[in-house]
Amino acid sequence: MSIVFSKPLSLTDNVLTYCPGCTHGIIHRLVAEAIDDLGVQSQTIGVAPVGCAVFAYNFFAVDMLQAAHGRAPAVATGVKRVHPDKIVFTYQGDGDLASIGMAEIMHAAARGEKITTIFVNNAIYGMTGGQMAPTTLVGQVTTTSPYGRSEELTGKPIRVSEIISQLDGTAYAARVSAHDPKHVMEAKKAIRKAFETQRGGAGFSMVEVLSTCPTNWGMTPIEALKWVATDMVPYYPLGVYKDLSKGAA
Amino acid sequence: MPTLTIQSDLCKGCGLCVDVCPKKVLGFDPSSLNAKGYRPASVLAPDACVACAFCARMCPDCCITVER
Structure with a gap:
């Protein structure tokens, strides 16, 4: 056998x-598989966010830190500059990265910090009870948009991968999804590519993974996966937005 | 022959593996509950398994091992 x-x-x-x-669990596994594939478990340092993934240091068998809300890229910057030979990654949700941590992620990318960010976008604040996030879709019902997100009142959701890919310091930016086995495999490739980009020293790398929140979306886990495919993917197109790593066109 | 092993104590009964299995190998056994009170996924038709590992790839709690 x-x-x-x-x-x-x-x-x-x-x-x-x-x-x-x-799907946080799936994404945790993909990150761990990428670390295993590259054989860098003993050289990897992760930075956990505030949010549902705040306990990530209990789940990854690598050295981990936990940063103040949204500040994971700033902490990772310090870690990487002190340990330039290590693989440093942040694992952040959309409330952490796209709201309170928007400044940190933008400037880390603009400076071309050689870190990797795994950005888990589930269009809602999960841990705090399902409030509207900057990535919540127009019309989506949350506890702070009980009639559905209003475009007139709050504008449209932020597409982070597109913005990050415009910054010169970014070497790799991709959006993937974890809603079916095919996309999970693609997500794994993208996460591995991001770590390889960091190891090659090309610059900042980020993988945005579309994720689910069955509890706060008020759906079954299976309905939530379908909702990612039918509602999130059309607004958040999947694909590689930038790839400056060696060997790429 | 492919073998699926489910760590029932880790399973939260979300059913993603049951939904994704192309061969309907997995299902829920109404008589089984785990220590946390979830109804874990069970291997109901082991002979039909083709070791595609779709179930393990979709399992958020990493409780499935696939062997062949």
Whole structure:
């Protein structure tokens, strides 16, 4: 018997604290698989955000820090500058990265910090109870937009990958999704590519992963995956937005 | 023959593996509950498994091991 699929070494045996069906678990696994594939488990330092993934330091079997809300890229900047030979990544949600942490992520990318950001976009604030995030879709019902997000009142959602890809310091920016096995495999490739880009020293790299929040969306886990495909992907187009790594066109 | 192993104590019964399985190998056994009170996914038709590992790739809690 040979093993076709098992838990990656870079994940601990701790039970994930996420709700049933939350794709955070899938994305954690993809990051851990990328670390395993590159053989850099002992050289990787992660920075956890504030949000549902705040306990990420319990789940990744690598050195981890936990930063103040939104400040993970600033903390990762310091870590990388002190340890330029290490692989440094931040793992941030959309409330953390696209709202309170917008300044930090923009300037980290603009400076071309050689770190990787895994940006988990589920269009809502999960941990605090389902409030409207900057990435909430127009018309989406949340606890702070009970009649659906109003474009007139709050504008349209921010497409972070498109903005980040415009900055000169960014070497790799891609948007992927975790809503079916095909897209999970593509997400894995993109995350691995982002780590390789960092290792090659080309600049800042970010992978935005479209994720679910069945609890706060008020859906079953299966309905939530379908909603990503039918509602989120049309507004947040998938693809590689920038790739300046060696060998890329 | 492919073998699926589910760590039932880690499973939260979200059903993503059940939904994605092309061969309907997985399902819920109405008589089973785990320590946390979730109804874990169970291997109901082991002979139909083709070791595609779609279930393991979609499992958010990393509780499925696939062997062949």
